[in-house]
Amino acid sequence: MSKAILQIENLSLSYNGFMAVNKVTLNVAHKTIHSVIGPNGAGKTSLFHCLTGVRRPTSGRVLFDGKEITHQPAHRRTCTGLARSFQITSLFQNLSVQENLRLASQGRDGDRALVFWRSIAGRREHMEMADSIMERLGLTQKANIAAGDLSHGQQRILEVGMALCGKPKLLLLDEPTAGMGVEDIPVMTRLIADLGKDYSIMLIEHNMGIVMSISDTITVMSQGEILVEGTPAAVRTDERVREAYLGEAA
Amino acid sequence: MAGPFVLPGGSNLAVAATLVLLPLILPSPTLATEILIFAMAALACNLLLGYGGLLSFGQGMFFGAGAYLAAIAMIHAKVGLLVALLTALCSGALIAALVGALAIRRTGIYFVMLTLAFNQTAYFIAYTLDGWTGGDNGLLDVPRPPLALFGHIFSDLGSPTAYYVFVAVVFLIIFMASGRIIASPFGSTLIAIRENEARADAVGYNTRHFKIVAFAISGAITSLSGALYAMLLNFAPLENIQMSESILIMTVIGGAGSLLGSLLGAGSWVIISDILADIWPRWQILMGGALILVVLFLRGGIWGGIESLLKRCLNKKER
Numbered sequence: 001m002s003k004a005i006l007q008i009e010n011l012s013l014s015y016n017g018f019m020a021v022n023k024v025t026l027n028v029a030h031k032t033i034h035s036v037i038g039p040n041g042a043g044k045t046s047l048f049h050c051l052t053g054v055r056r057p058t059s060g061r062v063l064f065d066g067k068e069i070t071h072q073p074a075h076r077r078t079c080t081g082l083a084r085s086f087q088i089t090s091l092f093q094n095l096s097v098q099e100n101l102r103l104a105s106q107g108r109d110g111d112r113a114l115v116f117w118r119s120i121a122g123r124r125e126h127m128e129m130a131d132s133i134m135e136r137l138g139l140t141q142k143a144n145i146a147a148g149d150l151s152h153g154q155q156r157i158l159e160v161g162m163a164l165c166g167k168p169k170l171l172l173l174d175e176p177t178a179g180m181g182v183e184d185i186p187v188m189t190r191l192i193a194d195l196g197k198d199y200s201i202m203l204i205e206h207n208m209g210i211v212m213s214i215s216d217t218i219t220v221m222s223q224g225e226i227l228v229e230g231t232p233a234a235v236r237t238d239e240r241v242r243e244a245y246l247g248e249a250a
Numbered sequence: 251m252a253g254p255f256v257l258p259g260g261s262n263l264a265v266a267a268t269l270v271l272l273p274l275i276l277p278s279p280t281l282a283t284e285i286l287i288f289a290m291a292a293l294a295c296n297l298l299l300g301y302g303g304l305l306s307f308g309q310g311m312f313f314g315a316g317a318y319l320a321a322i323a324m325i326h327a328k329v330g331l332l333v334a335l336l337t338a339l340c341s342g343a344l345i346a347a348l349v350g351a352l353a354i355r356r357t358g359i360y361f362v363m364l365t366l367a368f369n370q371t372a373y374f375i376a377y378t379l380d381g382w383t384g385g386d387n388g389l390l391d392v393p394r395p396p397l398a399l400f401g402h403i404f405s406d407l408g409s410p411t412a413y414y415v416f417v418a419v420v421f422l423i424i425f426m427a428s429g430r431i432i433a434s435p436f437g438s439t440l441i442a443i444r445e446n447e448a449r450a451d452a453v454g455y456n457t458r459h460f461k462i463v464a465f466a467i468s469g470a471i472t473s474l475s476g477a478l479y480a481m482l483l484n485f486a487p488l489e490n491i492q493m494s495e496s497i498l499i500m501t502v503i504g505g506a507g508s509l510l511g512s513l514l515g516a517g518s519w520v521i522i523s524d525i526l527a528d529i530w531p532r533w534q535i536l537m538g539g540a541l542i543l544v545v546l547f548l549r550g551g552i553w554g555g556i557e558s559l560l561k562r563c564l565n566k567k568e569r
Binding site for chain 2: 052075076078079084091092094095102103106108109110111112114115118119120123162165166
């Protein structure tokens with residue numbers, strides 16, 4: 001059995017003494033969809049922030065692909081193969097769908113993108129990447145439309161596409177269905193399931209229904225700690241999970 | 251909104267045509283030269299404001315530094331024209347990179363305030379070092395050396411027309427280079443940072459590095475225009491450093507985010523001020539009014555207005 005792509009060891013994050021994340025240990029295996037769920041305030045997003053480099057954990061370690069990344073700045077994680085999507089849609093609103101994806105692909109160049117004397121056309125692979133991702137997401141028809149003019153559901157899908165452009169080894173998806181209409185949710189769910197064949201995915205989700213059908217492993221968090229971890233079937237029947245969600249009257 | 255860069259070849263041709271026509275239409279080549287010098291400064295400001303979303307009140311400092319340093323190099327080190335301009339270009343890039351690196355540590359209004367604070371500091375430094383800068387009186391007797399390369403003199407640039415031609419060539423080079431910069435990986439990333447910095451950071455860009463390079467390029471071009479201005483006037487006034495507002499207003503009136511707009515903005519500013527200054531000494535009140543109108547009703551500036559007019563005409567034809 002190969003080593004986990006992402007290893008989280010005893011990770012804690014406290015805000016002025018309040019333990020948002022409390023000694024969380026968690027492994028994401030290669031080419032699996034690993035979901036982290038939990039009621040509001042369970043610490044999902046705080047955990048996510050530690051993984052993306054937005055927040056510095058108070059203690060503990062994060063190992064990605066065997067290398068420690070606990071204190072690596074956010075922009076450098078992208079080129080090591082860790083890509084993220086945002087819970088609140090974060091796109092280049094006035095730029096076209098194609099340009100959004102091309103920029104996301106070019107992001108892998110890091111400071112090499114500082115060349116100001118060459119034309120964009122010189123880096124053909126970024127345009128090709130953008131085209132292939134549009135194909136996969138079914139957005140090819142919308143290539144020249146400004147991202148801000150897409151429907152909300154399509155913007156959420158483009159949001160995931162932005163992460164894919166970084167050729168990630170691990171995709172971190174933060175509530176990809178947030179704010180989506182009922183009819184759009186199955187489209188996104190299918191897309192994530194499809195991506196799970198090619199990528200390792202860690203999915204943060206509030207809605208339990210969505211993750212049950214597509215996850216390989218589910219970790220349930222509550223009050224900053226891990227409550228239960230297991231297969232969807234095991235989690236579904238677990239008494240403690242039911243309590244945590246019922247406590248929130250969900 | 252379409253791509254960041256429409257008709258690259260077309261706008262270069264339009265500018266080249268304008269450069270030929272300008273001295274023919276205007277009453278004097280000196281006025282035309284002044285327009286191009288300020289258009290260069292506005293262009294540089296536009297790279298920061300229109301493409302990088304960085305509102306800098308430090309442009310006057312770069313402009314003044316270029317004027318002083320080129321003049322000092324010519325007066326004390328007796329360097330020629332091209333070396334003096336190169337001195338301005340390089341030192342402008344260096345100063346702007348330093349100021350930028352410190353100012354971008356803050357964002358929003360604090361960033362703007364920092365650029366303003368640096369500009370004010372520069373003003374008082376120039377005021378204090380009157381042995382070098384002439385202080386309040388400005389630096390007098392700035393030479394305009396002949397255009398020479400490896401001992402061969404191409405032109406003495408003595409006549410206003412000869413100097414105009416020289417500045418026009420420099421302007422065309424800067425304009426075309428700016429077009430290339432915007433269409434480069436760097437330029438496209440700068441636009442991305444303006445659009446959404448958090449996202450740009452998340453896809454892998456170190457946004458600080460991009461902003462510092464943007465400052466360096468902008469400072470280099472602004473200093474170059476300041477040096478050309480000192481050679482035009484044979485004088486480097488202390489007021490150069492307080493040009494920040496004027497440069498910003500030209501950029502916004504012409505159209506932030508459009509290189510042609512910078513030429514239009516500088517052109518209308520210089521021409522209107524030339525006409526109005528004779529009639530009414532408080533003409534700047536009118537320019538203030540024009541700025542208010544543009545910000546309220548014409549967000550794309552003069553160029554944005556022309557663009558939407560053209561689009562409307564084209565649409566009518568199609569019907």
